[in-house]
Amino acid sequence: MTVSVFVVEDDFAVRDSLVLLLRSEGMRARGFANGEEFLDNLPNDPVACVVTDLRMPGADGFEVVRKLVELRGEAWPIVVITGHADVSSAVELMKAGVTDFIEKPFEPHRLVETLKGCIRRVQEVGASLERRADIDRRLNQLTTRERQVFEALAGGLSNKEIAAQLDISPRTVEIFRAKVMSKMEAANLSALVRMSLGLT
Structure with a gap:
C-alpha cells in the first residue's frame, strides 16, 4: 500500500524543498500552502502522513492537528515542524495526538526516518482496515x-x-x-x- 505524505507549509521554498526531498526518497508527497487550503481540500486517503508547520496565517498547525485527530485519528500520523518551539507547545501537541515534533533547522535525514516510521505504522493500520472491510463484505x-x-x-x-x-x-x-x-x-x-x- 502506497502512503501519501502531505506537507502543509506557508513558506514556498521550504514546502517545495520538503516535497522534493520526500519524493527523492521514493515517497508520494504533495504540498499545501497553508492549513486552510489543506483542510478545505482534505484528501480522502484512508491512511496518510502529514508534515505541518506550526505558525501559519489563518488555520495554524494547532488547528490542522485538532481537525485531523478528530477526522482521521491514528490513520493519519502528524509530524509538526517549527522554528518557534517551546516546551509548552510540544507538550500540548503531543497530548493532542502528534506523532513527533521537530525543531527548525532540522536534519533532513531525521524527518525522512521519522516519516518512514509513520508510513510503516499506517501501512499496518491500512492492512487492518482492508481486513475489516473484507470481513464486512463477507458478512453482508x-x-x-x-x-x-x-x-x-x-x-x-x-x-x-x-x-x-x-x-x-x-x-x-x-x-x-x-x-x-x-x-x-x-x-x-x-x-x-x-x-x-x-x-x-
Whole structure:
C-alpha cells in the first residue's frame, strides 16, 4: 500500500524543498500552502502522513492537528515542524495526538526516518482496515438466519445449543453452519471466531 505524505507549509521554498526531498526518497508527497487550503481540500486517503508547520496565517498547525485527530485519528500520523518551539507547545501537541515534533533547522535525514516510521505504522493500520472491510463484505452476504448462526458459533455455542436458541433442528443448524463457513471463507471454526473478534 502506497502512503501519501502531505506537507502543509506557508513558506514556498521550504514546502517545495520538503516535497522534493520526500519524493527523492521514493515517497508520494504533495504540498499545501497553508492549513486552510489543506483542510478545505482534505484528501480522502484512508491512511496518510502529514508534515505541518506550526505558525501559519489563518488555520495554524494547532488547528490542522485538532481537525485531523478528530477526522482521521491514528490513520493519519502528524509530524509538526517549527522554528518557534517551546516546551509548552510540544507538550500540548503531543497530548493532542502528534506523532513527533521537530525543531527548525532540522536534519533532513531525521524527518525522512521519522516519516518512514509513520508510513510503516499506517501501512499496518491500512492492512487492518482492508481486513475489516473484507470481513464486512463477507458478512453482508449472509442472510438474517445465517448471521444468527454466525454470531452463535462465534459466541461458542454448540450445534445443539444453537438449535435450541433458534428453535430449529440440529440438522438445519449444520446446513446453515456449512453455508456460513463457505460465505465467510473460513477454513475452520477458529478462523470464524477470529473474524468475529476483528469486528469488535
